[in-house]
Amino acid sequence: MIIFSYSPRSQSSPMRTEINRPFDMPLHMRKKTTLMPSSAFQPAQGKAWIWMDGAVAPRNAFVRFRGSFRRPRAKTVLLRISADSRYWLYLNGVYVGAGPARGWPNHWKYDEYELSQSDLRAHNVIAVLVNHLGEGTMQYVPAPPGLWANVVASGPGAPRPILTTGRSWRCSPAAAHLAAVPRICVQEGFEEQFDARREDNWLAPQYDDRRWPRAIVVAPPHPRLAPRGVPPLTRELVVPHCILRVERVRPATHVWTLRLRGVIVPGDLTSNICFVKGYLFTQVWSASAQDVTLIRPHNHSCEFQVNGRTVPALVSGMTAPIQPQSVRLRTGWNRLLFPYPSLEPSTDGVRPAGAVHLPQFSLTATARRPLRWCSKGERGGAAWAFVGPFAFTRAEREAIAQHMDHPHIGLPTEIDPSADPAAYTAASRSGGMDDRLVDAAYFHELSASDICSYDVAAGAFADVPVGPGRCRDAEVLLSNGGGWAELVPGKVGEDVRLLIDFGREVVGHHLFEVEAEAGVVLDFHNFEFIQVDGRENYADGMNNSFRYICRAGWQRFRSLQRRGFRYSWLIARNFRRPIRLRQLNVEFSTYPQVRGGSFSCSDAQLNRIWETGAHTLRCCAEDTYTDCPSYEQVHWVGDARNEALIDSVANGDSRLWYHCLEQAAQSLEYAPIVLSHVPSAWRNILPAWSFLWMRSCHEYLLWTGDYRGARKLLPWVVRNVDGIVRHLNSKDLFEIQAWNMFDWAAMDTPSRGVITHNNCLAVVALRECAQLAEWLGRPEIAARFRAVGRGLASAVNRHLWDPRRRAYLDSIHEDGTRSRVFSQQTQVVALIAGVATGAREQRCRQLVRRPPDKFVKAGSPFFEFFLLEVLAQEGREREFLDIIRRDWGFMIEQGATTFWEMWSLKTGRLTRSHCHGWSAAPTFFLSAEVLGVRPTQPGFAECMLAPKLGDLRFVRGIVPTPRGPISVQCTREGKAVHAEVRCPAGVKVQAGRPANRLNRVTVSRW
Structure with missing residues (x-):
């Protein structure tokens, strides 16, 4: 069995996660892949990277590589591999895996696979497809192309090398993967277009590659390699839920x-x-x-x-x-x-x-x-x-x-x-x-x-329906049983398309079998949502699409790229005889979900909201947390802070959290404060995201107890604070030219000037990171952070409070003009930061509860994460629950299966992205505030139990912790409230502020 290995960062017990069986490629055997930890390994540098000599496309180049080795006499054989930009690995014709995980050029990743003797033959062939982007995206910083791999036999003594990339390897252009295609969008790479007529049997071990040129050794594109650090993504088969329409269309x-x-x-x-x-x-x-x-x-x-x-x-x-x-x-x-x-x-x-x-x-x-x-x-x-x-x-x-x-x-x-x-x-x-x-x-x-040779999304947008089409035995597509669906051609000049509904948001790879004539084209155009009014919310501004050109006869295909969607148009072009289709699936591909947490209560709507948020989080978790699975798949640092908290109560697996914090920290090699999204070829600062990263470093130690990881992060936090201090102006306010957004709303946050919410977020980040430093035994760092924070808080109150409006203004412009815009967002952050005290605090709370007509109000579910934080602090339980019911319940009522990026568009369309991890706040707050379980000391050495039932009759659930799960059941009987808690030994449970409402608390140990 092939084992994917990674190097665990923390000292927690290793996890073993079984991944669902992969879809069978034409030459693949069915394999089960499992995840196991291995020790860290630093690959040798020098003449170990290879590439192809001669003409290769400067952008979106695909190159095939083959190397071979004889089966060693060893109990353990390890295969280590990396590539720039991306690889797909096969052993003896069987798909093994893809990678590497995204990373900065100076912190590039490699993957490790353990090959069992049952995987190996007397003569073994490694085949690797490598795609070099050749230009930057918002997930990738451009670097020279190359492939690095080695196979070692592990046993007593030092590992024995079996095969290393070098001149013995053969290579060839992968002509079936078209290079001259559009970019998907600025955030992602290139639209996938595959011509099966140009593909030969190169994956097969018996393939004769002697006519291929030898690879050349190239300078390493990356100075060092680091272990992947996170497990491989899942491979769960999802079949279509239904076929909504079959139409004939006239193409452009x-x-x-x-x-x-x-x-x-x-x-x-x-x-x-x-x-x-x-x-x-x-x-x-x-x-x-x-x-x-x-x-x-x-x-x-x-x-x-x-x-x-x-x-x-x-x-x-x-x-x-x-x-x-x-x-x-x-x-x-x-x-x-x-x-x-x-x-x-x-x-x-x-x-x-x-x-x-x-x-x-x-x-x-x-x-x-x-x-x-x-x-x-x-x-x-x-x-x-x-x-x-x-x-x-x-x-x-x-x-x-x-x-x-x-x-x-x-x-x-x-x-x-x-x-x-x-x-x-x-x-x-x-x-x-x-x-x-x-x-x-x-x-x-x-x-x-x-x-470009063609643009699948543009072509799909131009298709004009001219009448119903025919698909015989379409129900075959709704299962993976026997039989075929048969798509019937239309008139001359017409194409035929099927609208496939997968039932909920999915993210992963398209899979299908088809039998067709050579040259038949299958275009896939995906989107996320159909509104109640029938409007189909297409992925405008990006290509959520790919093309497959058939060879003659039967064939199978698995797309290389992951895509997020619920609905998919399958558009058949250039066919005059019926096309046979089956096993039209999606390989659901996300970070493995432990799902150690749960939540239920007497309100079915809230239960559904919690589950929908957990599914949203899953769709936005891959080798990093991402903003969304469709439009961008980008590791936005501020989004990741909220997503990590949601993940902590839904799953309790902290590896991805640490990985994201470390990757964001590494952006300080390029900028004075942590960049807005990482790694990326768009060098952009969004200060609020940098300060949320600081908060997340504190929360990471609090929720996980990983002192080792936190100690590695602390020097980066110090470096970020140094960047804050360097950008304090003559009034002791933070000021930097940057993207100063906080919410999708009409706040006054110009790229230059003093932005109030930035200063407030810096204050709370400094305060929390001072506590982080104290936990780590660095009181001198804590004292410095507190001093900087106190100075900022004082400056905010001196310069950013408007005495006439009795509110904090949004900003002071570069020319000294004081903003005339006041927002709910700014008052909320002032409360979270604690800069508003006394009468100002009371005034801000009034403005948050009932913002005046001319105040800017919440523009996205992301901001309401912070609004819910304020309401929870105040103990306004009923209002807290009613906001969740109103705003997230609205999305559920509209048919959402994941939560949206925003709800404030003016175009008649409800949102852009229909799956945004930053919007799953209720999943966190229902567990941490309504169920009422939060850590008060790192790693849940102590935790607070403070359930906030509001109008609920009961609430029950589990919060995963590094010490084991904490189970809570809280019921209301008349005016009496009873709580039963089961928690691991060694966890000290304290009753929180609502203790006077708890008539009885029973604590038992696992």
Whole structure:
């Protein structure tokens, strides 16, 4: 049996988690993978990394590697492996695993697998598929490509090397994995497109690879490797819940996605925001005058020109619906001119004109008669050109300088001083295209590598339903029994699609079997939610999609990428004979859930809310906590703080918590305070997230008792505090140019100036980390933290309280102007921090309970985590429960199976992401406050029992702790309240403030 090993960080007892059997690939045997700990191992550096010599795609390269070894006479054989950027590992044709876990370049990860003798043959072949992204994402910092692996026989004495990556390995381009594809989004890598016609039997051990070139040894892309530190993800098969629709559709006739980073900011591989002023230009030849439908699916909404006539702008903003636009083309050549990215600031005021995070443009065109595209018309050449960049005006440059990411932005370095956008647009309107403008230095024809082969999401958005389709025996798809479903083709020019509902939010890999002719295309387009009003909430702004091109006959497929969704369109294209389908599953792939916690009470709605929050947390836990499984899959540091607390009561497994804290700490090698999300090629500071990381370091020791891990974190905390101190202004207030958000709401938090909530969060973080330092026996550090915190608190009260409004204002602008905006959010954080005392405290509590009409109010479930914290402090039990019922109950009533990112959109759509870990607050608070179990000393050496029943008749549940589970049952009988507690030996239980309401407390030991 193949064992995945990791090096445990803490001294806690090892866990053994069985992972569900993997889906069978064509050459796979069924394997059961288990998780076991192993000792830490530092791989040898030097000439151990390999890559392919010759032409490899600079972006999204896929390379296949094969190495072989004879079975050693050893009880234990270990296989260690890492790659940049990603690997998929096979042994003798059997899928073993994928990795590595995300990490910073200086803290790159490796994986370790234990191979049993039953896994091995006399002659063994390791096959590895490696994908090198070649550019940064919000999960990956770009580095050179490479593969590192070794096999060692372990026994008495030193490990004996069996196989190491080197010249003995063979390699070949993986042509079946298409490289020239769109990015999924700025947060993630590339859309998966696989052409099975180009795939051979290379995974099979008997495959003849002698024609493959030998690998070359390359310099290590990473100076050192560290153990993965967290277990592998689950592999649980999920079958569809139902088939909602079968439709015939008319597809777009042209689908374009243009990659523009190379012409806008050549050489920049980061994900930093860049600013540019320019145009995308093409000429379209039409055999006759006709109306053509254009769709710009990914948030490009500004006005554009067709033959000099302006086509009006669309409704813009996040989650704006897909909006087709009809344009009239004349006979012959037609000129299309799109400002890129936009000549106007964003409608939400967040970004000035010219800002773009992912330089990529998508357009679909649906026409009745053929079209031909060429940027230079009859002169030939590339289909598209970028015109620019043009110089920004002084006012535009000043707006850019105020941006939250300045100076970490990309500005084009080569701007032709003679370039004049007005002259270009004037020429376009005149009816003729001056050859001098087409031949100008700032007219850049896009290369073939900049024009993507296809865009699955864009194509799916453009599909127009024309009638019902047919799928024979569709019920076969709802189980993994025998038989096939048969998809019947439509008329000529039509495709057929099925809408599949998996019943709830899932995250993982698509699996299916298909029998079809060569060249049949299966496009999958996923989304999360269908509103009560029937609106399908597509993943606008990103490609939650992939393409599979069939070879002839029967075949199986497992997608490489994890995707989060509930609904999936399966769109069959280019087929004239029926397609047979079965085993259309999802391999649910998340961090293993121990589920050591539970909660139930007399209110069924609250029980469902707790479970929904636990499922939300699961979907947002992989090799780190992530914000969401669909749009980003990013380790946002502030989100992770809340998620860790939720995880602690739902599961009680602290390994992922520590891993995230350490990974966030390592960002201090790049910034004065912890970055907003890690690891990432977007260098961004969000101070509130940095201070929440500090709080989480304190909470980690409190909830886990892991002194060893906390001691490793404390120097990083000191370094973060040093960054805070360096950014205290002359008034002793924290001030830094950064992204100063706290909630998706209309707070006044400019990128420059003094932000009240930042200062308050710094105060509470310093206070809690002072206690952390004391627990770790460092009183001198604790004293320093307290001194800095007291100074900040005093400065907040001197400068950020408005005596006329009797409230803390949101901010003081860079020019000294005091904000006129007051918010519920700022008052809540002032209360949590304890900066509001006496009469100010009472006033803030009034404002939080009943915010005035002109106050900014809660904009997301994330902020209400902190609101619930304040209500719990005050003992307002009924109001506490009613807010949970109202706001999270609303999502349940709307059909949510996971909790949403926000609920404050104005577009008629309820939210962007329908699964956001930061929104699962009730799961934590129902266990920690309603059930009433919290630690008061590290590791639950002491805990407080303070149940808050409100209007509930009973509450019962289990809170996992490092010492064992604590079980509580609390019942109300008339006015009397009785509590029964079972807890591990060595845990001291104290009654909390509501003790006078407990008529009897019975404590027993496990």
